[in-house]
Amino acid sequence: MVEVAIIGAGQTKYGNHEQGLKGMWAESALNAFESVDQNFDPRIIDEAFIGSTAFGGGQLGNTAALMTEHSGMDNIPVRRVENACASSGFAMRDAWLAIKSGQADIVVAGGIEKMNDLSPERKRFWLGVSGDTEWERLAGLTFPGTYALMARRHFHEYGSKHDDLVNISVKNHTHGFLNEYAHLRKQVDFDKAKSGFMVADPLTLYDCCPTSDGASTVILAADHVAKKFTDTPVWVKGSGAASDYLALHDRPSITELIATKKAAEVAYKSSSLTAKNIDLAEVHDCFTIAELLATEDLGFADKGDGGNFASQERGLRNNGDVTINSSGGLKSKGHPLGATGTGQVVEIFKQLRGDVEKGRQVDDAEVGLTHNVGGSGATCAVHIFGRSPND
Amino acid sequence: MLEVQGQHVQYTYLGGLLMTNNSPIFEGYFIIHNDNGIIAKSRFIDGDIHAFGPDSDYTTLAVSAANKLNITKNIGEFAMDENIDSDIMQVSGYLSNEEAEWKIICHPKSAELCITRDRYCDYQFDGYSIESDFIKSIQDAWIEEGVSVSQGAYVSDQTYTISSDARIKMTSQKIDGEIFWPPREFPHKSSEISKTQLTKAGVVESWTTLAAGGAPSEFSIRAPILGGISTVFVKLNDGPKGVFLVVDDNDDEILIGAGVKLVLRKIYAQNNVVRYGLKAIIQ
Numbered sequence: 001m002v003e004v005a006i007i008g009a010g011q012t013k014y015g016n017h018e019q020g021l022k023g024m025w026a027e028s029a030l031n032a033f034e035s036v037d038q039n040f041d042p043r044i045i046d047e048a049f050i051g052s053t054a055f056g057g058g059q060l061g062n063t064a065a066l067m068t069e070h071s072g073m074d075n076i077p078v079r080r081v082e083n084a085c086a087s088s089g090f091a092m093r094d095a096w097l098a099i100k101s102g103q104a105d106i107v108v109a110g111g112i113e114k115m116n117d118l119s120p121e122r123k124r125f126w127l128g129v130s131g132d133t134e135w136e137r138l139a140g141l142t143f144p145g146t147y148a149l150m151a152r153r154h155f156h157e158y159g160s161k162h163d164d165l166v167n168i169s170v171k172n173h174t175h176g177f178l179n180e181y182a183h184l185r186k187q188v189d190f191d192k193a194k195s196g197f198m199v200a201d202p203l204t205l206y207d208c209c210p211t212s213d214g215a216s217t218v219i220l221a222a223d224h225v226a227k228k229f230t231d232t233p234v235w236v237k238g239s240g241a242a243s244d245y246l247a248l249h250d251r252p253s254i255t256e257l258i259a260t261k262k263a264a265e266v267a268y269k270s271s272s273l274t275a276k277n278i279d280l281a282e283v284h285d286c287f288t289i290a291e292l293l294a295t296e297d298l299g300f301a302d303k304g305d306g307g308n309f310a311s312q313e314r315g316l317r318n319n320g321d322v323t324i325n326s327s328g329g330l331k332s333k334g335h336p337l338g339a340t341g342t343g344q345v346v347e348i349f350k351q352l353r354g355d356v357e358k359g360r361q362v363d364d365a366e367v368g369l370t371h372n373v374g375g376s377g378a379t380c381a382v383h384i385f386g387r388s389p390n391d
Numbered sequence: 392m393l394e395v396q397g398q399h400v401q402y403t404y405l406g407g408l409l410m411t412n413n414s415p416i417f418e419g420y421f422i423i424h425n426d427n428g429i430i431a432k433s434r435f436i437d438g439d440i441h442a443f444g445p446d447s448d449y450t451t452l453a454v455s456a457a458n459k460l461n462i463t464k465n466i467g468e469f470a471m472d473e474n475i476d477s478d479i480m481q482v483s484g485y486l487s488n489e490e491a492e493w494k495i496i497c498h499p500k501s502a503e504l505c506i507t508r509d510r511y512c513d514y515q516f517d518g519y520s521i522e523s524d525f526i527k528s529i530q531d532a533w534i535e536e537g538v539s540v541s542q543g544a545y546v547s548d549q550t551y552t553i554s555s556d557a558r559i560k561m562t563s564q565k566i567d568g569e570i571f572w573p574p575r576e577f578p579h580k581s582s583e584i585s586k587t588q589l590t591k592a593g594v595v596e597s598w599t600t601l602a603a604g605g606a607p608s609e610f611s612i613r614a615p616i617l618g619g620i621s622t623v624f625v626k627l628n629d630g631p632k633g634v635f636l637v638v639d640d641n642d643d644e645i646l647i648g649a650g651v652k653l654v655l656r657k658i659y660a661q662n663n664v665v666r667y668g669l670k671a672i673i674q
Binding site: 125139 | 554573608609610611631632636658659
């Protein structure tokens with residue numbers, strides 16, 4: 001079976017962009033092309049999968065074709081992949097599958113979102129479109145609300161506290177402060193993060209990720225062609241994905257994401273690795289409670305111990321067994337919905353190759369994981385990467 | 392926002408029916424009755440008349456009054472005042488029939504109505520004072536909302552109507568003894584799926600209050616006036632779970648483990664039509 005490598009990866013800075021969709025995608029793609037060690041001509045790309053929720057409706061149909069025409073990837077098969085905030089996590093999986101199937105040798109997975117060129121009211125219109133519209137939305141819930149319900153229930157069942165969430169926020173801002181691609185590059189201390197104004201009780205501003213513009217691009221290659229482009233590829237060692245009921249009330253528990261657990265189970269099995277082998281993980285912290293749940297569901301902390309994991313700073317860079325969100329995560333690096341999944345891969349690619357900015361390197365990084373969640377857990381993609389291919 | 396002016400209830404007989412004083416608060420309204428009829432009023436007073444709370448109107452009041460009446464009776468059809476949405480009454484289990492023995496008569500100015508076989512009757516309640524400016528702001532917001540609601544996450548009339556039995560009557564599905572609510576599609580023949588009405592009560596398993604800025608666009612005009620909106624995640628007494636808005640005039644602390652009763656209220660407006668659903672009263 002063919003092994004799949006990443007030979008290049010790049011992104012735009014996340015935040016408020018002066019560029020539109022086309023400009024952001026072109027910049028991201030160029031950064032990815034230029035990250036390939038040997039000269040890379042985009043005309044050799046066989047296929048592309050581009051994640052986007054098409055936020056705002058600016059280019060709802062044929063988004064991917066518009067993107068690739070502005071990055072020298074003319075006339076190849078492309079499509080938009082949409083699974084809410086997990087869109088490009090699934091684009092990554094589709095690209096991996098395309099190479100695994102033997103039908104393509106070089107495939108691009110990417111993502112893009114333009115969120116900050118809308119009026120506040122129109123932005124609000126779009127922020128909840130990926131949740132359960134018929135029941136949750138009409139009960140007043142968008143994602144801050146659904147994650148707030150999860151948080152309060154976790155507090156109740158396991159004794160976790162809002163202070164645990166504050167620690168996650170502080171950690172991710174610490175990590176993101178040094179990341180030149182991050183949206184919110186600012187140090188935030190505990191007292192500041194604890195005193196944010198309430199958004200959805202018990203979640204405050206500092207529990208919530210920002211809305212960001214951004215794009216990210218990953219170039220995947222089959223093992224037999226990867227060596228033409230680099231001596232230090234990053235290998236995709238495992239891929240897993242799963243789904244769950246869209247609405248919280250249809251799930252047996254709201255203190256875990258079944259989609260995460262199932263996706264991780266498949267990814268771990270396909271890579272013959274476990275949570276103990278992971279040196280760093282980019283997890284989907286759209287809200288701080290989401291990171292707490294992810295550390296449990298991915299196996300880094302025991303069930304119910306995610307609060308202690310956070311407060312003991314076991315996910316802080318080079319402070320525990322695993323570094324969680326070395327990029328700053330969605331909280332600090334930002335969350336341009338469709339771009340987030342492959343943006344996580346960009347961070348792992350750089351970390352495993354030792355290419356990050358000074359002070360950001362995770363020591364002895366051999367194996368990394370990405371965890372990309374759609375909405376409140378209706379979809380999830382997990383990937384595991386390493387400096388060496390599977391045996 | 393809502394100032395408690397006087398605890399209920401002072402009754403003054405004004406003629407018509409002799410009422411009995413039994414549990415005057417029902418589903419969030421002042422409701423008193425005897426065998427001959429019912430008087431239902433909003434708990435709020437603006438000047439010398441009753442005023443509707445933020446998510447109430449004659450339809451929600453009528454449904455509660457009919458529910459109260461049917462605790463001891465079995466009345467399925469009413470002659471209805473034009474202020475009442477007969478479609479919502481029907482989904483709630485009450486048919487409109489101009490020839491029906493029982494009539495629902497709305498007060499022309501005050502937020503009150505009478506269900507009677509005879510003539511309009513009245514009782515005087517003290518209530519909770521509500522600011523005129525607040526009422527006007529909410530009323531204006533409902534009108535504005537009706538013409539400016541979300542372009543992003545749109546619930547069509549058809550989608551809303553398909554689920555109205557489940558949304559308002561709590562109609563659920565039963566398959567092999569297991570209850571499902573809200574209803575879903577199954578790879579089963581329809582003969583294998585029976586319908587059952589769930590009890591409109593449950594227990595809070597989690598809750599949140601969204602600041603005005605965090606509310607979905609459907610609520611973005613009213614939420615700032617209300618100071619935010621609250622949602623409860625409820626385990627229903629019959630087993631399934633659901634999420635419900637808390638009634639807009641709730642003053643009780645929301646706690647995990649608290650009991651809730653589900654009552655009909657206005658949810659939001661779209662295309663100039665009010666959409667109704669069940670909201671939670673904290674017990």
